[in-house]
Amino acid sequence: MYTLGFEGTAHTLGVGIVDDQGNVLSNIILTYPATEGIHPREAANHHAANMSDTISRALREADTGVDDIDVIAFSQGPGLGPALRTVATAARAMSISLGVPLVGVNHCIAHLEIGRLVTDAEDPVLLYASGGNTQVIAFSRGRYRVFGETLDIGLGNMLDKFGRAHGIPFPAGPAIEQKAKKGSKLIELPYSVKGMDVSFSGILTAALNSDEAMEDICFSLQETTFAMLTEVTERALAHTRKSEVLLGGGVVRNKRLRDMASTMARERGAETYVPDGGLCVDNGAMIAWTGYLMYQAGMEITVENSHIKPNHRTDDVEILWRN
Numbered sequence: 001m002y003t004l005g006f007e008g009t010a011h012t013l014g015v016g017i018v019d020d021q022g023n024v025l026s027n028i029i030l031t032y033p034a035t036e037g038i039h040p041r042e043a044a045n046h047h048a049a050n051m052s053d054t055i056s057r058a059l060r061e062a063d064t065g066v067d068d069i070d071v072i073a074f075s076q077g078p079g080l081g082p083a084l085r086t087v088a089t090a091a092r093a094m095s096i097s098l099g100v101p102l103v104g105v106n107h108c109i110a111h112l113e114i115g116r117l118v119t120d121a122e123d124p125v126l127l128y129a130s131g132g133n134t135q136v137i138a139f140s141r142g143r144y145r146v147f148g149e150t151l152d153i154g155l156g157n158m159l160d161k162f163g164r165a166h167g168i169p170f171p172a173g174p175a176i177e178q179k180a181k182k183g184s185k186l187i188e189l190p191y192s193v194k195g196m197d198v199s200f201s202g203i204l205t206a207a208l209n210s211d212e213a214m215e216d217i218c219f220s221l222q223e224t225t226f227a228m229l230t231e232v233t234e235r236a237l238a239h240t241r242k243s244e245v246l247l248g249g250g251v252v253r254n255k256r257l258r259d260m261a262s263t264m265a266r267e268r269g270a271e272t273y274v275p276d277g278g279l280c281v282d283n284g285a286m287i288a289w290t291g292y293l294m295y296q297a298g299m300e301i302t303v304e305n306s307h308i309k310p311n312h313r314t315d316d317v318e319i320l321w322r323n
């Protein structure tokens, strides 16, 4: 049994195919090169223009025919309206023309479920830091609960905004990581953890106004924001009494963030897991796998009820596929 999943919450178009054993048969990822930051309509145009080719590539790579697909899943939210609408349209069309069930998947939950599939994590606390999202999520009382999240912008967006102001091309995270390696002076930036939530806009303003050396600003940006996320993750571990940390989203490609989070986990006797490259960032395979789990739990939707959810909340979803 094969599930085809569409990802399209932001600038990435992803089409992935998984089987019912949890094998990822293909995972095609195409990212709109948003040099000036993401423009929602341009991202949507990118997805539309590349849609049929990306589907064909995913089918070819999985060595399956379109008639072999048994379930269609798509990223229903959260994300940018125009981008979501474009992939939802493709998913509906494919579901209708093949006569197979349709499942709408929460993007943040998909990051967690693919981690449970491809790593040894069974019941982790997810630290999810991407461009648009920054959340600490864990399973508790039948739902994936958000234990902490950004109150303003995602960490990746903050880094990209800082980079743009300094002429660093999008995405700026990797270049900031390289510069930070040469920095050593910790500049005071407003460390902001409020309860279990974090905020980054004050840090961005302070960093933009700083006249210290670029390397030291990058170093301090990373040290400050990563320490904030590590603190919230540690408190979620303590609160839920879980012993696994799963990392997801583009920002966790950063080695310093991985090191900080895994050091904290080790000191608490917990393990840290990171899915491999293409399964860690936005991708269609994670949507396909979560869609398959949801389908198995009877969570298919009708086309009439398949409207997109740009503000889809992680804890709105009833998790019928877990005990």
Ligand code: ATP
Pocket (backbone or CB within 6 Å): 009, 010, 011, 012, 079, 129, 130, 131, 132, 133, 154, 155, 156, 157, 159, 160, 171, 172, 173, 174, 177, 249, 250, 251, 252, 253, 254, 255, 280, 281, 282
């Ligand atoms: P989402 O739709 O889930 O918000 P996204 O579209 O932002 O995801 P991702 O690929 O998950 O896509 O994340 C991209 C972000 O990750 C960018 O903001 C980029 O700057 C950041 N990033 C990538 N590599 C690094 C790195 N090495 N260090 C820090 N940030 C990084």
Ligand code: FE2
Pocket (backbone or CB within 6 Å): 107, 111, 130, 133, 249, 281, 282
């Ligand atoms: Fe994501």
